[in-house]
Amino acid sequence: MSNSTRCAACRFLRRRCRQDCVLAPYFPPTNPQRFAYVHKVFGASKITELLKQLPVHLRYDAAECMSIEAASRARDPVYGCVGVISQLQQQIIDVQSELVKIKGKLAVHNAQQQLQLEDGERASEQ
Amino acid sequence: MSNSTRCAACRFLRRRCRQDCVLAPYFPPTNPQRFAYVHKVFGASKITELLKQLPVHLRYDAAECMSIEAASRARDPVYGCVGVISQLQQQIIDVQSELVKIKGKLAVHNAQQQLQLEDGERASEQ
Numbered sequence: 001m002s003n004s005t006r007c008a009a010c011r012f013l014r015r016r017c018r019q020d021c022v023l024a025p026y027f028p029p030t031n032p033q034r035f036a037y038v039h040k041v042f043g044a045s046k047i048t049e050l051l052k053q054l055p056v057h058l059r060y061d062a063a064e065c066m067s068i069e070a071a072s073r074a075r076d077p078v079y080g081c082v083g084v085i086s087q088l089q090q091q092i093i094d095v096q097s098e099l100v101k102i103k104g105k106l107a108v109h110n111a112q113q114q115l116q117l118e119d120g121e122r123a124s125e126q
Numbered sequence: 127m128s129n130s131t132r133c134a135a136c137r138f139l140r141r142r143c144r145q146d147c148v149l150a151p152y153f154p155p156t157n158p159q160r161f162a163y164v165h166k167v168f169g170a171s172k173i174t175e176l177l178k179q180l181p182v183h184l185r186y187d188a189a190e191c192m193s194i195e196a197a198s199r200a201r202d203p204v205y206g207c208v209g210v211i212s213q214l215q216q217q218i219i220d221v222q223s224e225l226v227k228i229k230g231k232l233a234v235h236n237a238q239q240q241l242q243l244e245d246g247e248r249a250s251e252q
Binding site for chain 2: 045050054058061065068078082083085088089099103110113
């Protein structure tokens with residue numbers, strides 16, 4: 001492949017991009033930052049190794065997820081993706097807690113309505 | 127450090143564990159699997175590089191988060207931590223959707239109660 005059509009990985013690593021380059025389909029030259037992040041976190045050999053271990057139809061998703069993980073660590077070098085997981089877990093706890101409160105209010109309303117119905121029935125019997 | 131007290135990283139990499147080993151405080155010899163996962167995903171040089179870039183008081187959390195990320199990828203080589211994030215996001219959507227439904231029910235109950243109150247007031251005026 002000529003210099004102008006090298007994938008982002010081969011361009012970053014300043015090497016020739018071979019026809020059978022494992023990284024080329026997932027790191028196009030149009031998005032050099034994507035490979036730069038992934039390289040900084042995992043390194044080219046680990047990405048290549050991981051992709052090679054997977055069937056071809058799963059490699060796009062794996063490269064995408066590694067890019068997301070790497071971008072998370074670039075944003076947050078201490079917690080990375082795990083920081084996002086913690087925030088989401090907290091958000092679930094908050095929404096579940098609100099749900100429990102609202103369900104409680106609804107149960108009170110239902111009980112009041114039941115009492116009113118029974119009062120109405122008793123009044124009509126008298 | 128003698129062979130028996132080498133950290134998990136130095137034992138894994140079959141090297142001498144120096145007094146100033148950057149990895150030793152976070153990869154004790156008692157948990158060799160933890161380093162094995164992290165090494166498989168990030169590689170020893172990337173872990174060392176990332177830890178060295180951080181202030182010492184943040185390194186424990188960073189090593190912990192890299193271990194969690196690496197264990198996630200060992201469980202799920204395609205999606206890793208990003209798979210966990212997707213599941214949590216779906217869980218939030220589900221709980222929020224349930225919350226909207228329950229709030230709707232509560233609003234109906236409140237409206238009914240308001241109507242009953244108004245009916246009662248009208249009846250007592252007549």
